[in-house]
Amino acid sequence: MSTSRSVLPFLVGWLCLIFAVVLFVFSALMLLLQTPPLTCLVIGSTALFPALIAVACLLPSKRTIALRVIGGIVFAACVGTFITTFVNPVNDGQGRSRRGLLVVAAIAGGAMAIKGKWPGSNGRVEPVKEPSNAQDALGRAD
Structure with a gap:
């Protein structure tokens, strides 16, 4: 069973990854539509920030x-x-x-x-205690 502490970084990571891809594709599309290259570079490099957040969330x-x-x-x-x-x-x-x-x-x-x-x-992350099968059978948890 996953807790909200483990689900939230996963969701934020994927959302940031999708946003980074959208920004990068948008900058490439702008370049194809003959927007000035500096503008495309700025928008493409902006995709770096959400990509870094995705790395921080998805790759411990x-x-x-x-x-x-x-x-x-x-x-x-x-x-x-x-x-x-x-x-x-x-x-x-x-x-x-x-x-x-x-x-x-x-x-x-x-x-x-x-x-x-x-x-x-x-910097310390407390481990989540999962009850063992014997504790489930007895209906007790620490």
Whole structure:
């Protein structure tokens, strides 16, 4: 019997994999329709992020590497956006809170890149105890 803890990563992984394939096919279709190659490259490379999430969810042996790359991408994107808010500011009155959120997200992404784990996780996964057949027959569970 599977629990929701084991089903959720499976579903998220497949959903992200499907999304990555759709983005990649969309970029190839745009290239065939003579869209500028740089635009196609940007959309095709965007497929990398959901593909990495799919790897992290579906392949436990590659999870640490995928999480480190995801963390590096998040860190670089947040730092780049943070710098952009000073170079080309948006005057909508939310600049300070937006920059604060970018700093928090960059710290979380950097921690993910260094540790190879989700922020806040202790890295230990408690095994799910399955009752043995003898316990099923007696109707007892630990």
